[in-house]
Amino acid sequence: MNKPLVVAIVGFGKSATRYHLPYLIYRGNVQVKYVVNIQPEPQREAPYKELGIQFVDSLDPILADDEVQLLTLCTPPATHFPLAKQVLNAGKNVMVEKPFSETAAQTEELLQLAKEKQLVAMPFQNRRFDSDYLTLKKVLERGYVGEPLELESHFDKYRPDNAVHQGKPRDGSFYGLGIHMLDQVIAVFGRPQSVGYDIRAIQNPESTVDDYYEASLYYDRFKAIVKTSPLVAAPYPRFILHGTRGSYIKYDIDQQENDLKLGMSPITTGFGQDSPDQFGVVKYHNPSGDWITKQIPSEQGDYGRVYDSLFNTILKGAPKLVSDEETLLDIEILEKGVSQPSPSVVRFG
Structure with a gap:
């Protein structure tokens, strides 16, 4: 053993x-x-x-x-x-x-x-094991939408707060949430050619800490947008994916955090699972020319899998879940975004 x-x-x-x-x-x-x-x-x-x-x-x-x-x-x-x-x-x-x-x-x-x-x-990077992200990867791997052309990723909320918040970039939303969203894109699509930024405090312009960001990662034909706003009362989908053969739309974030807030244990039956009305929907053109619309059952998320990966890396010599190149690129994209006034565009190719 x-x-x-x-x-x-x-x-x-x-x-x-x-x-x-x-x-x-x-x-x-x-x-x-x-x-x-x-x-x-x-x-x-x-x-x-x-x-x-x-x-x-x-x-x-x-x-x-x-x-x-x-x-x-x-x-x-x-x-x-x-x-x-x-x-x-x-x-x-x-x-x-x-x-x-x-x-x-x-x-x-x-x-x-x-x-x-x-x-x-x-x-x-526990959000590599979000159920919504794992399901998005399944949709891409199965080729439902054909060649992906655009991905929109949202972590939005409605939390009005017009107080002045002082701090450094590390204390803002881009460093706090953007790091996860960027990492999810980079883990699948790799290094972008350039990144466009819009990072700011929208609730009180006197704040030195951002509460809103939109970053657009540009590849050859593909573009990924990651976005968070604190003033979204009617939520966007969590993921919007368009490709050459179809589209995939998924509402609602991973349920693990919600269940943990309720005091549920990860070993409880049904923990972190979407109900069928929360499943994403794909609409695609099949090889026969027919339009198909169907739900994609959500994969099971599990943040503990980060530790499973470290067990294999430290004790068995397996590659790291998050490579050094990905770790460095994640921070480079964050740092470049906050080191100049928004909006801006930086080349990473």
Whole structure:
């Protein structure tokens, strides 16, 4: 029987308790040995302690523990680069919540350091395992729409807030949500030739933190648009895909987060699953010249599969789920977008 991957979670906020620990406490191939929580919270910690997880208030005991193979950083974005560097220098593998770092230079430094020490450094791109995204990939792989020509991807909401928000680009929506949407496109379509940007604060122009973005990734014949707005009362589809033979439309985001908010466990029957009225619909022209319209049942999402991939990478030498080239490109596109006034266009070919 294979030994599990021994993990420490650094941070005990929403990221750790919603996107990581619920999936790990039931996974036989991963053992969470530690959680770092700077300010002890006995009541919140108690259920995890009952599972044998140790709570500590610093990295020191973890970095000194030879059993620990991977540290996951669920800490504020400003800490990602220095903490990841500290972990790698201590001889441990590291996974970093989004964004992996603030700049391409920091990203290159971390990836190079990991190579030199024969370790793994990777971002937590859990949305590669969203059900809606996995279903989109299935539609593309089966060729329903023919050659893809345009993809529109939305993470919209309606949350009015006209307060002034001050911060750095890492604190805005583009770094916070755009990183996932860009990564989904890049994982399927690769490096774009150019990217057009519209990044701004639409609710209060005095804010220095963006709450709206639209990025258009241009390829040869194909174009992908990723967009988030905080003032969308009537939602767009999650995905709109057009191709030479047809179109695919999918409303509603992946249900995992909604179910986790309700207190459901990932091992509960029906967890994270769409109901049939939430399935996407494809309309395409078949080889006989007939128009076919049908629902595409949603694939099962599972954010824990990121850890399955790391188990295979760290313990079995498999390629990383998110390659170094993809990690660097994701951050390059973010950084280029916020480093100049919008609207703008940057070549990446």
